[in-house]
Amino acid sequence: MEKSANAEIQEVIINVKSEREANSPSGNESQNEEVDGEANASIGNGHQNRELVKDITQMLESSEPPLSPKCCIYRVPLDLRNLNEEAYTPKVISIGPFHHGVERLEAMEKRKVRYFKIFVEKAKLNVENLVSIIRDREKDVRSCYSEISNLSTDDYVKMILLDASFIIVFLLKRGHEEWADCDNSTTFTERLMIAIFNDIWLLENQLPLFLIEELYSLAFPSPSNYPLFTQLAIQLCEELVTDFFSPLNEHHLSSYSNFHFLDLARTISLSQSKRLQKRSIGNKFLRTYNASQLVDAGVKFKVVSSECLFDIEFTNGVLKIPCLTLYIQTESLFRNLVALEQCHYQFDRYVTDYVYILDFLIDTNKDVDLLVEKGILVNTLGDSNAATTLVNKLSQHTYFIVMNSDYCRLCENLNTFYSVPCHKWKAILRRDYFSTPWRIASTVAAIILLVLTFIQTVRSFY
Incomplete structure (x- = not known):
């Protein structure tokens, strides 16, 4: 019954359509064809739009959330990394999720387990309590990183626990006598200690300090015979600042509120300065001349000791600059500090x-x-x-909105001094005629001879 009824309906539709086509002129036929074509196209476009909307919706649902306000540990931007990838890449140990699981760093994972065992036994800790603490803080720790880790909660907690305990033992080995010989392995050489020390400062190789401090406080609650974690962390960073920058003065930190070791090292190096200026949007970017050109223009260079590396001053024709030592590791440290500023600090x-x-x-x-x-x-x-190449590449692919107003004035004053002709003339005289005792003597003799010759000429004329 159902089939025959459908057949009758189809037959009626066909007859009506045939009559319409028979009674319609050729122009109407083309119009009908166009209408049918548009209808079919509309149906096709509608299907395509639904598929596209579905794809876009899925894309939006799978997109990463915006960075947390707590984010402080970043992947180094690709344009900076391409300049010198080794400067940002750990050599012996991975800390945190960014380089976790890299095959060439696996050798240190066994040592991390050994250090974790030492930490638990010497501090008499309960592993279950440690796991509970880190599991409760997992969300806060993850929010500190610029990329979402694919590790499961269990794997993530395990990784953070091993890394944090390793850092604590590493700090105690360097800063507490009872822990100095806690690892008697012959493979733990001074060379390895230096390599670990260098890896700790890499931007991509950081752990949030608040988590390490929390575990340390649980293991050694105050008061105790152990120093505060704050003291150990600052001591480690001061060692770095002293090695690469200038000796610390009396203004060293007694406390901190920083994100990780690299950020703390930056804070300590800046804390030595008495002259860091606040940024201003109106500050303009100025270049100045190179050292050779400035010397030719009469500028004198003078090294300043025991001051902040960044305190450069130009007064009365003298450019005063603190001493900078260029090591092989200097490039890596500066690159990571600059990368941190590029990623996290908009103005400072x-x-x-x-x-x-x-x-x-x-x-x-x-x-x-x-x-x-x-x-x-x-x-x-x-x-x-090598030194020229290192310095010239440090500033490549770096950007900033405003410049330190103190440095703006420095460049402006140097350029003004350079533009005064008499400064160049004095410099030429000093360099070519009065730079050594012999040149002074010969210059004075030439002047005397010239004066006597002039007098003789005048007398002969009269």
Whole structure:
């Protein structure tokens, strides 16, 4: 019944359509065809739109959430990484999720387990309590990283627990006598200690300090015979600052509120300064001349000791600069500090400013030799070309909105001094005629001879 009824309906539709086509002129036929074509196209477009909307919806649902306000540990931007990938990559140990599971770093995972065992036994801790603490803080820890880790909760908690306990034992080995020989393994050489020390400062190789401090406080609650974690952390960072920058003065930190070791090292290096200026949107970016050009214009260079590395001053024709030692590791440290500022600090990019000033002063090997001669640079890299290349590449692919107003005035004053002709003339006289006792003597003799000749000529004329 149902089938026959449908057949009758189809037959009626066909007859009506046939009559319409028979009674319609050819123009109407084309119009009907166009209408049918548009209808079919509309149906096709509608289907395609639904598929596209579905794809876009799925894309939006799978997109990563915006960075948390707590985010402080970042992947180094690709354009910076491409300049020197090794400067940002750990050599022996992975800390945190970014380099976790890398095959060439697996050798240290066994040592992490051994250190965790030492930490638990010497501090008499309950593993279940440690796991509970980190599991409760997992969300806060994950929010500190710029990328979402694919590790499960269990794997993530295990990774953080091993990494944090390793850092605690590493700090105690360096800062507490009872822990100095806790790992008597012959493989733990001074070379390995230095390699671990260098890896701890990499931006991608950080753990949030609040978590490490929480575990440390659980293991060694105050008061105890152990130093506060704050003291150990600052001591480690001060060692780095002293090695690479300048000796610390009396203004060193007694406390901190920083995110991780690299950020703490930056804070300590800046805390030595008495002259860091607040940023202002109106600050303009100025270049200045290289060291050789400034010397030719009469600028004198003078090394300043026991002050912040970033305190550069120009007064009365003298450019005062604290000493900077260039090691093999200097590039890695500066690159990671600059990367941190590029990713996290929108305005307070003081290390980036300093790198630009260095780049202005050093263009050629002659500039490096001049600064080494003045004691401003200590170059342990082997030759001047290596130092020139290092400095010139540090500022590449770096950006900032405003510049330190103190450095703006520095560049402006140097440019003004350079533009005064009499300064250049004095410099030429000093360099060509009065630079050594012999030149002074010969110059004075020439002047006397010239005066006597002039007098003789005048007398002969009269």
